[in-house]
Amino acid sequence: MPDLLAHLNPEQLAAVTLPNESALILAGAGSGKTRVLITRIAWLIEGRQASPSGILGVTFTNKAAKEMLTRLTTLLPINTRGMWIGTFHGLCNRLLRTHYREAGLPQAFQILDTADQLSSIKRLLKGLNVDEEKYPPKNLQYFINNAKEEALRPDQVEANDAFNRRFVELYAAYEAQCQREGVVDFAELLLRSYELLTRDVALRQHYQARFSHILVDEFQDTNRLQYAWLKLLAGAHNSIFAVGDDDQSIYAFRGANVGNMRDFEREFHVRHLIKLEQNYRSHGHILDAANILIANNSKRLGKDLRTDAGYGEPVRVYEAATDTQEAGWLVEEMRALINQGVSRLDIAVLYRSNAQSRVVEHALVAAGIAYKVYGGLRFFERQEVKHALAYLRLIDNPTDDTAFMRVVNFPTRGIGARSLEQLSDLARAHNCPLASAVAYVTGKAGSSLGQFLHLIERIRAETRLMNLPDLVRHLVQASGLAAHYQNEREGQDRLENLEELVNAASAFISEEGFRRDAPARVLPMDAGATAAPAVADAGADMVDAVLDAAAPGATTLVAAMTPLAGFLSHASLEAGDNQAQAGQDAVQLMTIHAAKGLEFTAVFVTGLEEGLFPHENSAAEADGLEEERRLMYVAITRAKERLYLSFAQSRMLHGQTRYNVRSRFFDELPEGALKWLTAKVEAGARWGGRSDNAGWGKDWFARGGVAAAPVPAALPSYVERNRAAEAGFRVGQAVFHTKFGEGTVTGLEGSGADARAQVNFKRHGQKWLALSVAKLQLIED
DNA sequence: TACCGAGTATTTTTT
C-alpha cells in the first residue's frame, strides 16, 4: 500500500484517500488527474473498501477509458474484469444489451452513429412528404438530440407554435421508426438506460447495490442527462468521485453543462472539494500566462496552477503580415527546434478551426517537414467500411432499414430510385421492414429486389457457423464489394480498408475475450425477416448459448452480446483513429479541441486574431467569450517548455482576404511572460486612437472586429473599408432591412461598388448584401 | 446509372 501512495503530492494524496462520500476534485491541467483517479480505484480495492465489481468508472472517450484500464492493470495485479469502466455510451450499451427485454429493445438492436441517424431522418421525411426546405433534416436531428439530452420524450417537449409542434410530431415519428427498425441513436442509449433504471425499481436497486463507488472523469463535460443518469445510479447511498476542471470546459456547444459541477457540489453535499493545483507539465512563464488569462473569466470555481519548474523560456509572440508569412515563420522556428533535438512528435501546431491547417501544411510540405493532421475521416466512417458494416447489420438484423437502403443497390444491381420508392411505400402501407415488403413488389423490380434479399439470406446461411473474422472476410467477397472496388480506379485504398476491417474484427474478438472459434452469431436467423420476433423471445437461451461459446471466465456482460452484435456496437461507438497518416516522426497539426488532454514540448498557437480566435460566432452565444478564453487556456497549457503565439494582419478565408486585428487575448496575458519577436504595436496607435475597452455587450466583437480592423494604408481596400465604416457599418452594428427585418452585421468585404455586408437577420439568418443596392438602415441603441 | 455543373456553406466534436 505505501507503494501505491508514494510520490503523490499532499493534495493528490488527500483526494486518493478521501472517505467514502461524494467529492469533487478540481484538477487543473497537467496536475495528474488520471493518476489520482486510478490510484483512488486501486487504493479502494487494495484496502478492501470496494470490490472490483463495486467500481463504476465513467469517461467520455474510449481512449480515456482504455488508458484508465491499462494503467490500472499495471498498478494492481488483479483482474479488472468485474469493474465497469467505459464511456457513458459504452456502459449504457452494456446495460441495454444485458436487459434488452426490460428496455423494450430487440436483442440484436443496433446503434446509429450521427451519419446513420441523419440518413434515417432523411428517409423518414421523404416518406412523410415533408418539405426538407422547411424542415431541414439537420435541424430536426439537432432538435431530437437536444430533447433527448434533456430527457424529454415527444409528449414532454413544449411546443408553442405550429412549427415546433411539427418538429415534435416528426420526433415522435422518428422514434416509432427507430423502434420498428430495432435501432437506437447515441442519445437514445443514454435516455433508454436512464428510463430503464427509473422505471424498473428492482433493476435500479440491483445496480445501486452493486456500484458503491462511482468515479467520473472530465466531469465538466457532462450534459444534463448524463448527470441525471449518474445521480440515479448513485441513489441515496453511493458516492460519486467527480474529477474535472471548469476552466477546461470547451464543449458547451454540444451540450456539456459546466453548471453540473456546482449542482453536484450542492446536491451531493460535497464536503471535500480538493484542488489539484500543482502542475507537472509546464514551465513557469507558460503557467503564468495561463493563470492570468483565465482569471479574466467570471464564472469560475477558482484555481491557480503552480510549478516547481523554473520560469523557463518566455512565451514568444509573432505578428505576421499574412497567414503565409505566419506559416513560413513557424516552419523556421520549428526547424530550429528540431535542430536543437526536439522530436517532431513533440511539436504541435494548434489552431481554432480546421480550415487553418491548409496554409501551414503548404509551408511544411515546402520545407520537407513530415507532419500529421488530426481530424479527418475515421476508420469506421469510411464509405467502404460503412457499406460492409451495413451488410453485417442486415445479416444480424433484417429490420434495419437504414442498412438496407445503404447497400440495396451498392454495388449497383439495377435497383433504381423508382423501385425503392415503390418498396418504401409498400413497407409503409404494410407497416413492415423494407426487407419484408420486397414480397409485395411485382414485376422486374420485384425480382431484382428478391435477388438482393436472396443474396443476404445466402450469406447469412453460409456464415452461420463462421467466427467473426471469417464472416467479415466472406461477406466482403460475397457482397460484391471486393469485386466492385477491384474494378474501380481509385479502389485500392478501399480494398485495403476492407482487409483492415477483417483485422479489426479479429482484434475485437481477442480484446473482448471471445473464444476465437465462437460463431459470430449464435441463433439461426435463416428464416430472414420473419425470424426477428423469435430472436427477441429467445433472450435467455441466447445468453446461455453465448456464455457457452465464450471464453471461460468471460463476464456475462460481454457474453450478453454475440460477437457480431458486439462488433457492430464497437464500430458505432468507437469510430477509430482519425489521423491522416499514422506512424513516423511527424509534427502534429490539430485544432485546440483535439489537443485537449495532450501535451507537447513545443506548441504553436496560430491565428490569434479577433474573429478567428475568439471566433466571431461566439459573440452571439451566451458565455461565448468565456468559452473561447477557456479554449485559449487549454491551448496554452498544452505546452511544456516552449510556447509560441502568432497572428497575421491578413488571412485568406473562404476565398476572401480578411484583415484582422490581433486577438484581445494578448491584452490579457502578463507582459512579463511574453517576448515579442515583432514590435508590439499598441492598440491605440494602430487604431487611430480608438482603444475603447468597455465591457462586452452585444457588440463586444465590434471593438476589435473585422470591419474596425486597421488595414495598412497601402492595401487597396482600406479607403473603401473606411468609407463603409464612416457610413456606420461595422461588425456588431444593428441594422434594419425593409424585407428581412432586423439583423446584426457580422462581416464586411469588398470595396467601392462591390462593398458587401454580411448580416445575420433575426428571422432570415445570414445574408450577404451589396451595400450599394440593399437599403440597410442603421439602428441606434 | 454516371457524371457534370450550379449552388451552397463552411467553429469547435465524442459517442
Add this chain to the structure above:
DNA sequence: ATACTCGGTA
C-alpha cells in the same frame, strides 16, 4: 478556396 450536395442530362 474548397468541399460537398443536388438536380439535370448523356
